[in-house]
Amino acid sequence: MTGPVIGGTSRRTFISLLGAGAAAAAGGTTLTGCSNGGSGSSTTGRAETEDKLSGLLPKYTPYESVKPDLPGENGASPGYSHYPAELKRAVPEKMVPSGKQVTAMTPLWSPIPPLAGNSYFEANNERIGAPVKFNILNGNDYGDKLGPILAAGNVPELLCIPGWNISSLTRFGQAADKLFEDLTPHLAGDKVSAYPMLANLPTRAWAYGVWNSQLKAVPFPSDGFPWMLMYRKDILDQLGAEPPKNSDDLLALGKQLTDAKAGRWAFGSVADEVHRSFGVPGGWIKDSGGKLVNKIETPQFEEAVAFIRRLFQSGYVHPEVVANAGADENALFEGGKFLIRQNGPGGWHESLQRQQTVNPKFNPQPVMPFAHDGGTPITWGGDPAGIFTFVKKGLGEERVKELLGVMNYTAAPFGTEEYQLYNYGVEGKHYTKQPSGAPKLTALGQKEVSQTYIFLGGRPTAITESEYPGYVQSMSAWQNASAKVREKNLFDGIRVEQPAKMAALNQPFDDALQDIYRGRKPISELKAAVKQWQDNGGNEGRDFYAKVLSDNGR
C-alpha cells in the first residue's frame, strides 16, 4: 500500500511491467512476497499448489502463429528477430455479439492516451464488437485506488489487478468471493476450447489465477524477470565509460558519471539490483539448519543496504529520486538526467518507442547480471503470472462469455492480426511497415497508440520488438544469461497468499529502508527495523511459510 504521492507500492513501480511480450513478475518488493508468490492475503494466509489444482485449470492447447528463431532456455522467453510477412487471423468473429459497452479499469505506466476520438481504440473496439470504456489509472497510484474500490464493491466489468497490489490488500480472498465471477465453469479443462487464445496460456500461469479453489482471473503470464539494470550506452560511450561488472565498478561509475552542475547523475533506482548482486535471495531461503530465513535477515542484505546508502550519500543518485522514492524515472532516464537504473523488462522497448523520434541516438542496454565481487551472480525469479484480470460477479452467463471473448482477443499472441492491432493499431494509419517488416508508428500512432488492451488479460511471453535494431537479440541474450543463474525458488509452483499481518509489515519496513538509504536514519536502524519486522509478524510468517513447505513435502 502506499501514499498517493508515493509509498510502498509505487516504490515498486520502477517496474514498468509489461510490454507485449516480456511481462514482468511482481518483483522488486523489498520483502518476501514476490518471488514466493505473495499474490494475496487473507487474514490467515493460504497456499494453492499447482499440482492440486488440475481439475480447475484450463487444458493447454498451444497455438503457434510463428516459430521463434532465438529460443529461450531455462524459462527465458523465445525471441523473434523479425516480423512475419503474413499475419494470422486468430479470432475470426466478433466476441461481443450484444455490442454492449465493456467497462474496464487498468493501470498504465506511461502518459494516458486520448480517450475520446481515438481511432486506435475505435479500430480495436470494432474487432472486439463493442466499445471498451477504459478507466486508466497511473500504475504508480493503482494500489491506492484498489483498496477503496474493492471495499466499496464498485468494480467495472473487467478489473485488472497486479499481484503486488493484491499483497497489500486485506481480505482479498473475501473480496474475490464477493465481487468476482468464478470462471471455472467457463474455462476448466476442455471448456476453454471456446477461447483458443486463452487455451494457449501456460498452465503454470493459470494456477496463479486461483483463489478459494476457484479459477477467478485470467493471468498475465510472466517470464519472472522482475527487472533489469539498464544503462544509457549512447552516453556512457561518449563519456568513455563501461557498464559495471562488480560493485567497485558501480562506485567508480557513480563518480565518473555524476556531474551535478551539468544536471547529470549516475543513478536512478538501483536498490534491488544491488541486493541481488550482493547475493541477497529474492525471498525466503533455508539456512544450513533447514530454518527459513528471509532475505532481510541475511548478512548480504546488510552489506547491500550499506552499499546503497553509500551511493546515496556520495550524491550519485538523482535528486528527484532521492526526494521521492516513487518519482517518475522514465523521463529522467530518457532525458539523460541519470544514466543507470533498474526497470521492468517491458520498460525497455517502451522507452525506445517514446524516444525514436525525439532522440534517435537513445540507446539503453541491459547490464549483464554481475556479482558484487565479480564472481558468479544469482538472479531472482518471479511468479509465472504477475497481473490478473477479474470479471465482475453476477453479470449473467452470456455476458461473462462475452467478456472472456474480449480477453481471448487480447490474448492473441505475436504473429496474429489481433496482436498487431492492439499493439500498433491499423497499418497505413497508425503504423507503416518498414522494409524489415517491422511496424513503425506514424505521427498519429505516436499520439494515439498506447498499450492499454494488453492489461485485459495476458498472452504468452515473447521477445518481439525487432523494429528496434538489435533489441530482440540483446534482450534474448540478457534473458538467457539471467535465467541460467536464477536462484532456486523454494516455493516453485505454489501460490502463497501471505497472511495479512505479514503484508502489513512491508510498508513500515520499506519506509525505514528508504529512510536509511537516504541518510534520514542511521544505518544502525536497520537492525531495529528487522527486529521490529520479526516481532510484528515476520516470525509468524516464517512459521506459516515453513508449514506451506512441509505441507507440500518440501
Place this chain on the structure above:
Amino acid sequence: MTFRHRLRRDWPLLVMVLPVVVLLGVFHYFPTLGNVIAFQDYSPYAGIRGSEFIGFGNFQRMFAEPAFWKAVANTVSITAVQLAFFFPIPIALALLLNSVLSSKLRNLIQGVVYLPHFFSWVLVVSLFQQMIGGAGLLAQTLRDHGHQAVDLMTKPDTFILLVTAQAVWKDAGWGMIVFLAALSTISPELYESAAADGANRWRRLWHITLPGLRPVIVLLLILRLGDALTVGFEQFILQRSAVGGGAAEVLDTYVYYQGLLVGDFGYGAAAGLFKGVVGLVLVLVANRFAHMVGEQGVYSKS
C-alpha cells in the same frame, strides 16, 4: 402557547431548516454512528451486520503499534510548533500594519498578505516546491553559482519547520485580519489617557493592546485546540512521499493509509475515533479553562 399553536406559527421556519438538517444528518451524524465499526473486525464484504464485534480489539492493536504512536507524536509536535508561531506572527503583523498611517498602503498590504488564505493546499505546496524544492528556484540559483543545491522540501528533519512555514505563509495574513478587527475595537481614549499618564508605546502595548486582544486570542486558541489533531490533512498527504512517513505521518494520514487504502476499515475507524474523541476533550477542557480565567470561550451555558 400550545405546541400546536407554535407549530402553526413556526412551520415555515422548520421547513427552511430542514434541508440543512437532512444534509447534516446524512453526511455528519449518520457517519458518526458508523463509527461502530471501530469496535468490529469489520469486513466491507460482510457489512456492519455481518461483521464480528471485537470490543476494543482494534484499539488494543492500535495502542500496541509503534507507527500509531509515531503518528500521534508527529501530530502533537507539529501542532505545538504551529501554535508557537500561529499567534505571535499574525499579532505582530496586525500591530505593524495598524501603525501604518496611510490607509491606502494599509489596504494594499493587507490585500496582498491575506490572499494566500484563499489558495488551496495543492497550490501552496506547488508554489513552495517551485521555490525551494530540488528543481526549484533556490536550488537552481545555487547550482548556477556553483554551490551545492539544497532541497528543502524533502528533509524530514526540517519538515516540521517547512509545514509551519507553509501554514504561516498561507494563513498568517488571515489571522492578521482577525486581530486587526479586534484592535479596531479598542477605544483610542484608553491609549490617549494612558499616554497622558506618561505610558510609553511599549507600556501601552502591554497594558492596553494585549489585554484588548485577549478574548480573541483565547477564542482562536480554543478553536485551534479543537483542531489540534487535525493538522491539515491535505498538506500532509501531499508531502508524505517526499519526506517519508517517519516525519509526515499524522493521525489523519494514518487513518487514510493504514485504514482506508488497505481496506482495513475497522482499524482505520478506530484511529479516526481516537482522534475525534481526543479533539473533543481538548476543546471542552480549553473552554472550561477559558471560563475559569473569565473569558467567554466558544460556548457557554445560557
Place this chain on the structure above:
Amino acid sequence: MSARAVWEEEPTAVGRLGKPVVLALIALAVAFPLYVVVVTSLSTTEAVTRAGGLVVVPRELTVAAYVQLLSGGVVTKALLISVGITVIGTAFSLGITVLAAYGLSRPGSLFHRPLLFIVLLTFLFGPGIIPSYLVVNALGLIDHYASLILPAAISAFNLIVMRSFFMGIPNELIDSARIDGAGEFAILRRIVLPLSKAVVAVVGLFYAVGYWNAFFNALLYINDNSKWPLQMVLRTYIVQQQPLPTGAGGVATGIAGLSPAPGLAIKMAIVVIAIVPVLLVYPFIQRHFQKGVIIGAVKG
C-alpha cells in the same frame, strides 16, 4: 492619509526605516512566487533553457502554454468540471444556508434550541474519514459529481455567520411586514435578503473558494480520472510530477502558428489557471469583507 494622534510619540528612526522594509519583504514573500510562476508560464523554450528552469527575468513571452492547455484535453476538462462544481455547489450551499440561517434566526421559535444545537455540535466532532466514505459509497455517490458537493455543502461556520447577521436586522421591520400579512418566505425575500447583500456575498464567496480548492473529496470519492477537478490535476502533474498526457485528449502538442511551449511553462500555466479564479473573486471578497463579521459570528 489619517494623521497620527496628538498623544502619540514621533516614530523612532528604526521604526521609520524598518517598517517599510519589513512590510515590503512580507508583501514580496507572497507576491514573488506568484510572479515567477506567471512569468515562467509565459516563457518560450529558449527562455526556460537559458534560465535553466524557472524564469525570473521575462524576455520573449508567449501564450503558447495556455493555448495548448485550453484547446481541449485533461486540463480543459478539469477546468470545466471545477467551474461546474463551484457554480452549482455554491448556488446550492448558499441557498440552503440562507434558508437555514433565517430559520434559526428567531430565538423562541419551535425547536429553535435543539436545531441550533445540531448545527453547532458539528463544530466539535467530525465523523471521520472512513465512516464518511462508507456512507458516500452506500448512497452510490462514488464517481459521481454529487460526491464533490453534498458532503461539503454545509459549513456550520458560514451558517452561523449569516444567522448572526440576520439576527441583527431590526425586529420592527420584520414585525411590520408580518402585520402586512407577509409569510416567512416573503419576509426573507423582501425584507431580509435585500438588507443582507454583503453577508450573502461574503458567504457565497467563501463557499465558492471552498469548492474551487477542494481536493480531498475528489481524492476519496472520484476514481474515474476523467472526472477529476482541477486540484487533482494540479496535484497529479505538479506535486507528484507525473508526466502530462499528450495528444488530443491530453495536452495539445502544437498549435498552428505557435511553437510548442516547454513542459515547465505548461506546468506553471496549470498553476496559474488554478489561481486566476481566486484572484478574480478576491476583490469582491475584500470589498464585502466586514471586519466585524468574523469575530461577531464566532461568538454567536
